[in-house]
Amino acid sequence: MFITGIGWVTSGGVGKGNSADPFDFKKGALPDISGNDFPVNPIFRKGRLDRFSLLGLEAIAIALKDAGLYEYNIKRHIGIVASTVFGCLVTDLDFHETVTPENNTLPDPNLFTHTLPNIFLGYAAMLFGLTGPNYILYEKESRGHGALYSAVESIQSGECDIMLAGICDVEPPDGYIYNDAFRPGAIFIMIENNPCDKQNYGKLTVDKNGNIYLNNLIIEDIESCVRECIKKA
Template sequence: MIEVGGIGWVTAREHGCAARGERTGSDDDGSLDRFFRDGLFAYPFKNHGRLDRASRLTAVGVALALRDAGLSYSAEEKQNIGIIGTSDEGSLASDLLYFKDYAECGRTLSRANLFIYTLPSSALGEAAIHFGLQGPLLYLTAERASLQAALETAEEMLELGEAEAMLAGAVNGQEALYFFLTRAGAGQPNRLGSAREARQKAAKGRTLGDVIQQFQRRQKGES
């Protein structure tokens, strides 16, 4: 069985960790800079100022999920953990920003630090580099229920032995939600049920915000 070892989320209003029972209101200005300043990350996130919004949300969501699972990481350590992400918007916001910069520069050039985020998988790459993830990396698109598809794909990878653990999640708008998944008996406490149960709960939400609320209610002991 594949178990959920940790869940982390961030929205415009708050962020939290499911197993730890943490929900903290956000006084951020929308840039997410406070997360990179105030000790969420085990060590400084290199060049975080250049990250696009999807990459910032992904980094914060992953950091919260790892914290919830009680998993440590460092700049020197590499771990056999994979990551799968999805988004309803892909890299559209960064694509538009890049093209705007290109047009304003006379349609002859644009900044390279904008170009690198025109791939929807770039956010996952930034997270993999910082957290030392050496397992599979996959950006997934699906016509419907992309978060459930990401969770199911992560389960399959674990069952096939492609990684010791997987991170699976989604970023939409100003919200991010990430799950830390492991095989049963892998040494992580099972406080959040199975990955299958997580998929079923995720299916109850029409938006990512709805899904986050499903796990917030679990913290309160609601069904």
């Protein structure tokens, strides 16, 4: 299987693999996300999205473009696995502020919908016609090894031939950082089982111990995977 697309939104900027965009995954505030690149959909209202969903969706859209899979006519069996540290915690707290049973009023239903971290995967599926497996993995650091491994495993077990694997986290609320290594951002890579003669960033393999290799070099996380891909490109 091969990596055929890369997209990222980090505090270092927005970019895709096949470009001169500098890749920097560091601490700091994320850039504003316009969402102007999202395709038109009659039931998709960008203004209703929380920031976590916007961030993940933007990075997925860029990775799809980089892999030449942005445009489509019929739905494709492409899956998405995303690792996160905090998920939609910010949205949880925003929603909770609207829960005021003493006032006998109902809280915000739109915010409630966005208190599930997998919602942005649903938006991506809806906008880009992706019918494959999709779920969120929580991890202690923003590494994405679990997402990368699970995506590879889904391909190996015959569940799906094309998978997006990535990480997604917005800045947590004040006081919530429990790991100094935490960095906000979204990075997604496209993995294809059989891309034929399509341009790619390298070959991914996995051993029985769960180690992942890119062109025979061991890959610790999504960040090192992207750095290796860009170096090759």
